[in-house]
Amino acid sequence: MGQAEPLKTHYTYEEYLELEQTEGIRYEYYQGEVFAMAGSTKRHGQISFNTQKLIDNEMSDDCRVYSGDVKVEIDQHKHYVYPDVVVTCNADDVENDQEVSVKHPSLVVEVLSKSTQGYDKNEKQKAYMRLPSLEYYMLIEQNTCEIELYSRQKDLWSYAFYNDPNQIIALPKLNLSLKVSDIYKRVKFD
Template sequence: MQIKVSTEATMLVQSKKKFYTPDEYRDLEETAEFRNEYRDGEIVKMSGGSINHSRIIRNLSRVVGNLLEGQPYELFHNDLRLWIPRYRRGTYPDVMVIEGEPVFTEGRSDEILNPMLIVEVLSKSTKDFDREDKFRFYRSIPEFCEYVLVNQSEFLVAQYIKTESNEWLFREYEGETATVSFASLGVQISMSEIYAKVVFETSGTEVQ
């Protein structure tokens, strides 16, 4: 006897998501071929970045890292995971800076809790999430006081700086001759350094 399963039932089974504990996610990440984010029980594969995305991260890591030599700051790029306890989120910011010693999730050495500055390089697929939800998640980190968003399609950088009264000030830098001031670090970097070797797309498309 053949049993027919309705299309609706099949779709329901296929769409049912598996939820993971934070420790299950961490165990999977240790051997994962690609990096994944953790979103309160859900594991989400991170999309690959464009060549411009990689160039900007490289430029920022090199130039800002050199400027911080001898100071009580340490810069990390996008292969170190950040854990956000309030929202149960695990993510990999493009660039993070920590003041003093890194604070790790208990029992781990691959997941930090205390960045003061975070830089994200925007892509068409993630720019709204980076500006809104992700920024809200980051603001729950006590040490976090500066957020920088770098557009990879033009000379454009947005910056949010936390004041002593816990308000966030917005600044925008535009054009090839502009200079970006990292307020929390006391260093400056020119747009030409941020965008060194970056070739902007002319067809209106972006490779992910």
């Protein structure tokens, strides 16, 4: 009687792409390891949708906004992640709409979940902030009205915190202004 084949623990970049294609599941990829993306709550989905729609309505035609179905390349063939919303204004990213990833994000938005909050606020944040193109990193709480924004100021990052529905989040490098209450539209807190 034959033994069952052990589960594969490391994948080449090409195997990773094939795995996503054949299984139809989104996986984050880090140096050969793959991590299946968990499903989200309706509240998480509403906040992501609101944010993407707000940005898309205000954004220049030179930029594109994508949902959590488009991955960001952190390190070519080594590290790929799926943010909830990503904006790119890079001509290569904008013109090549058949590409599977954004290579030059300007804004990355993560809606925090209990299961991913630590990762989004630590390892993922550090990886994003090493990208030379990234101007803004936004973290949105889904269970309270709290938004954190990191903005690149030359070689430093500044921090802003928003917890009032009437506050406006200014993203001047993208010519965007987002009202906190619009991000949380149709979201009811307990």
